[in-house]
Amino acid sequence: MITVHHLADSRSQRVLWLLEELGLPYEVKRYERDPKTMLAPPELRAIHPLGKSPVVDDGDIRAAETGAIVDYLLDIHGQGRLKPAPGTAEARRFTYWLHYAEGSAMTPLLLKLVFSQLPKRAPGLMKPVVNAIAAKAQSGFVDPQLKSHVDYWDAELGKSEWFAGDAFTAADIMMSFPVEAGATRAFRREDKPRLAAFLDRIHARPAYQRALERGGPYAYG
Known part of the structure; x- marks a missing residue:
């Protein structure tokens, strides 16, 4: 077991x-x-x-x-x-997205979470200073990085229904977390209909619900 x-x-x-x-x-x-x-x-x-x-x-x-x-x-x-079958273009995309999901994608999402939480955890007298630093870090670095990644995901889903091709794969399971987190931290569903549709498709899967x-x-x- x-x-x-x-x-x-x-x-x-x-x-x-x-x-x-x-x-x-x-x-x-x-x-x-x-x-x-x-x-x-x-x-x-x-x-x-x-x-x-x-x-x-x-x-x-x-x-x-x-x-x-x-x-x-x-x-x-x-x-x-x-x-996907080994040696195919889909297999190469599968490997890429499988590792990208926990590599490049998660860094700006984690930074967004950290900087958004810092002001809440700062001592009372330090809150204004910490808030200003966190806001500057987000607007100057984190948010532009997130926008680049979100735009990239959206463009890739314009090429095929799923991240590795036309068939659902474990790469989509891996990418679900960045996209789910992105929908709360980086984009509005109405602004990214392809990403919203991806989320709707995975949410509808019986295995996801189980x-x-x-x-x-x-x-x-």
Whole structure:
């Protein structure tokens, strides 16, 4: 039985979704964030030294990092599903988006989250200064970077219905988090109809809905 060490409101939700798409039996060991710091609980350090999620146990195999977990599950349990045929143009796009999702895409999204939270956590007398610094960092660097990425996603979905081509793949599962987070931090759905349509398509998938039932309520904040 596959066990997913799942942190509430984290990117590990994608692993549950992939397992549902593959129809694999699994159990969820759920961890809650500290309500004040929003950090993972110390119990996760017993599973992985960094105390991060997702982590997957499959027999005596333990896999961490979402992209690596996706690679592992498709390689061992996928039977050729949810990825293009090797050597094709779609396969090259698949590999690119699989790694881009946790590489280039997440950096500006994380910076946006950090700078938006800084003023809220600053001591009272420091709030005006911290707010000014955070606002300058966002307007001068983070927001322009995010716009470039969002425009890029939107343009790519103008080439095909899904990120790796005309068929839904695990690359779309990986890209779901950046696009979901982008919709709360970087763009309005009405301004990016192709990205909005992508979100509507993934939300309508039964496996996506089953994963939410298993993983619990989810906020992209």
